[in-house]
Amino acid sequence: MNASLRILIIGENGQVSRALQSRLAGMGELIVRGSGQLDLARPDSLRSPIVALKPDLIVNAAAHTAVDLAETEPERAFTINATAPGILAQAASELGIPLIHYSTDYVFDGLKPAPYTEDDTPNPVSVYGRSKLAGEDAIRHIVGQHLILRTSWVYSVEGRNFLLTMQRLLQEKPQLRVVADQIGAPTWAGTIADSTAQLIERWQTGQHGAWGTYHLAARGETSWFGFAQAIAESLVEQHKPCAVLEPIPSSAYPTPAQRPLNSRLDCTRLYREWGVSQPDWRSALQQCLAGQV
Structure with missing residues (x-):
């Protein structure tokens, strides 16, 4: 790989940024x-x-991701998720370089009965979703060389996420109620980083597809309850204490921000255009847990 390639990663300690720093380490100079x-x-x-750094590629792995908090601080959410990506796009355009940016299934309302494709019309139902959609729109209007990668239900062994929360609660409580009517694909940050590395490789070797918006999530589907069950199974295998899980509807667990009931993303276009595919969510979870200390 091009050792002189200068990759600017925006965001330092988030779960996607940490995974990117590990996966992209041998691909060039990471800033x-x-x-x-x-x-x-x-x-x-x-x-x-950013312009002074003169990177060859910008990867934006930073965002306001506190979905419920965004409902009470919409201005901050829009500043970080919409205005700032527009500025990153301006810098990329000025430098004549690509921008890779991560977005979310929350740009959709979740009412479609089938997985969402990139051609479906977004209709976010939360401040977080609206702010992320505004960020997408800003990038599209400013810089041609961009990849907007919509992902879903991101987790890793670092940061704050469903996996780590469940591992803790399942060992602390005798019983745990988990929402069972929201469907999606838990996506490991390592999968996102691996896919991003492949996309960069395709770009560097001139084998890339069209720039634009793509869906990038694990294959398969489950509910939050199903995800919790898989986490519980791993604890049982390790002979650790584990709560009894009870499925509940979203209506029994109200949150400040509305969540899409259907978060499934059709990732066919990413494979067709760029030749990049993702693992099944269960195998990715096993890989993630295998590396957990």
Whole structure:
């Protein structure tokens, strides 16, 4: 791989950024910038230092991802998720380089009975979803060389996510109630990083498909309850204490932000255009847990 390739990763400690730092380490020079150096909450401060760094590629792995909190601080969510990506796109356009940006299944309302394709019309039902969609739109209008990668239900062994929360609660409580009517594909941050590395390789070797918006999530589907069951099974295999799981409807677990009932993403286009496919969610979970210390 091109050792002189300068890859700027925006975001330092998030689960996707950590996975990217590990996976992309041998692909070139990684320039990792957290909020202390490039703060998406201060979009006006972003362009000049990015242009000065002269990267060959920008990967934005930072976002306001606290879905419920976004309902009470919409201005901050839109600043980080919409305004800032627009500035990143301006910098990429000025430098004549590509921008890779991660988006979400939350841009859809979840009412479609089948998996969502990139051609489906977004209709977000939360502030978080609306802010992420606005970020997508900003990028599309500013820089041609972009990949907007919509993913879903991201987890890893770092940060704050469903996997780590369930591992803790399942060992602390005798019984646990988990929503069973929201359907999607849990997607390991390692899978996202692996796919991103493949996309960069295709771009570098001139084998890439069209720039644009793509879905990138694990294959298969389950509910949050099904995901919790799989996590519980791994605890039982390790002879650790494990709660009894009870499935409940979303109506029994109200949250400030509405969640899509259907978060399934059809990832056919990414494979057809770029030759990149994802593993089944269960096998990715096993791979993730196998590396957990």
